[in-house]
Amino acid sequence: MPRRALVVTLCLVLAAISNQAILPFSPTATAAAPAPSLISGRLDRPDAIGPEAAAFVDATPVRLVIPSITVDARVESRGLTRSKNLDTALDYHNVAWYDLGPRPGEPGNAVINGHVNWWTGNAVFTYLASVRAGDRIEVVRADGTAVWFRVTAKRVVAANARVASLFAPSAVPTLTLITCAGVWDALTFSDTQRLLVSAVLA
Numbered sequence: 001m002p003r004r005a006l007v008v009t010l011c012l013v014l015a016a017i018s019n020q021a022i023l024p025f026s027p028t029a030t031a032a033a034p035a036p037s038l039i040s041g042r043l044d045r046p047d048a049i050g051p052e053a054a055a056f057v058d059a060t061p062v063r064l065v066i067p068s069i070t071v072d073a074r075v076e077s078r079g080l081t082r083s084k085n086l087d088t089a090l091d092y093h094n095v096a097w098y099d100l101g102p103r104p105g106e107p108g109n110a111v112i113n114g115h116v117n118w119w120t121g122n123a124v125f126t127y128l129a130s131v132r133a134g135d136r137i138e139v140v141r142a143d144g145t146a147v148w149f150r151v152t153a154k155r156v157v158a159a160n161a162r163v164a165s166l167f168a169p170s171a172v173p174t175l176t177l178i179t180c181a182g183v184w185d186a187l188t189f190s191d192t193q194r195l196l197v198s199a200v201l202a
Contacts, residue, residue: 059103063140064095064112069127075112075139086113086178092123095177104139105147105201107171113178116191125179129154129195137175137199149175149199156181156193163196175199 061075078087078096089096095114102108115123137149157163159182166176175198182193 057145058142059105059145060142061097061104061110061112061139062142065138065140066128066131066135067138068132068135069130071124071127073114073124086111088113088115089124092118095124101167102173103141104149104175105141105173107173108169109166109174109176110139111166111176111178116180116195125177128177128179128197129181131197136202137177139175147173148202150202151197151199153198155196155198157196159185159188159190159192159194161194166196173201 060077063073064075065072074091074094076089076091076094076096077099078089079098079100081087086098087096092115095112097104098111098113102110104110104112114125114128116125116128117123131151131154133151133153135151137151138146139149140146159180177197177199179195180191180193181195182191184190185192
């Protein structure tokens with residue numbers, strides 16, 4: 001009897017194990033494959049670039065072209081001076097983009113300034129006052145793309161004016177070009193006025 005009981009017990013255990021072993025196999029129970037990288041398979045396939053990769057283009061301005069006044073200038077990235085004024089380009093042949101604000105073509109007003117003259121003569125924006133409404137402005141970006149603007153207005157303000165609208169948030173991409181105007185003030189070592197040229201996307 002004890003031997004028969006042992007055999008019965010072993011049979012019950014094997015039956016239990018067998019019942020567990022025949023449970024249906026689910027493919028989802030296998031180890032999940034690692035998720036593909038957003039970069040993997042895209043750098044070597046230019047035709048497969050999607051919205052994620054497109055978001056990483058470099059829209060930093062590198063060149064400003066104004067055909068109507070024969071301007072084709074390199075763009076320097078500049079911020080503010082210690083006195084909180086817009087910093088200017090180191091080379092008077094170049095223009096300075098205010099890099100604390102939006103890049104040209106992005107929502108908001110991009111600001112670019114340039115010298116009107118230099119002690120040696122003409123500078124990059126000597127003829128900026130000659131632009132007219134409708135004139136086109138091209139901004140070439142670091143990634144090789146370009147964005148075009150159309151001149152809409154010109155105005156002159158005092159040199160020490162704080163024009164809040166230049167830096168106000170906006171959903172509309174605009175561009176403002178700034179240079180000196182008026183007469184030279186020997187006390188401030190600056191011209192008395194500023195010329196502002198406004199433009200919108202063409």
